[in-house]
Amino acid sequence: MDSPSASNSLAQDSAIVSASNDPKYFMQRALDEARKCTPSLSAFSVGAVLVDLATKKVVATGFSREREGNTHAEEVCFIKFDEDEQALSHQSGGQYALYTTMEPCTERLSGKKPCLDRIIQFGRISTVYVGCKEPSTFIAENTATKRLPDNGIQYLSVDGMGPECLEVAKMGH
Numbered sequence: 001m002d003s004p005s006a007s008n009s010l011a012q013d014s015a016i017v018s019a020s021n022d023p024k025y026f027m028q029r030a031l032d033e034a035r036k037c038t039p040s041l042s043a044f045s046v047g048a049v050l051v052d053l054a055t056k057k058v059v060a061t062g063f064s065r066e067r068e069g070n071t072h073a074e075e076v077c078f079i080k081f082d083e084d085e086q087a088l089s090h091q092s093g094g095q096y097a098l099y100t101t102m103e104p105c106t107e108r109l110s111g112k113k114p115c116l117d118r119i120i121q122f123g124r125i126s127t128v129y130v131g132c133k134e135p136s137t138f139i140a141e142n143t144a145t146k147r148l149p150d151n152g153i154q155y156l157s158v159d160g161m162g163p164e165c166l167e168v169a170k171m172g173h
């Protein structure tokens with residue numbers, strides 16, 4: 001067994017991610033957030049974490065409806081990041097990965113700004129790791145698989161976590 005060492009940049013094994021850089025670890029953290037949601041009949045229960053790619057640390061977390069105004073998990077991450085940035089002075093110009101248990105919304109029935117637009121505007125996210133696709137329960141078609149790459153942001157599914165992410169997302173349905 002490999003012991004997770006902090007910064008090996010020798011990773012030549014294509015497609016195999018080292019233990020210290022395991023997307024499943026961060027997706028699990030996002031799932032932990034999702035489980036904090038108050039179940040809702042009319043919305044999904046999603047969790048998200050924002051990870052600083054330089055330090056591999058979670059710098060913000062969020063879950064659906066955590067803040068006032070029917071907030072989405074990714075939206076809450078950005079709210080908290082903005083609140084924290086003044087206090088903690090995160091390195092400006094740093095790059096981040098966003099882990100979300102369900103792909104970011106591209107349309108909202110409420111007319112609020114979709115998370116996809118917020119991700120693009122944030123301007124410092126290189127990859128969005130996704131637990132499961134958005135079912136067509138509320139919005140017919142989520143276009144994140146196309147719109148993220150169109151804006152230079154990688155869309156990656158985290159293998160094997162879809163069913164659990166979906167189950168949690170549908171709490172209360």
Ligand SMILES: [Zn+2]
Nearest residue numbers: 072105114115
């Ligand atoms: Zn959203």
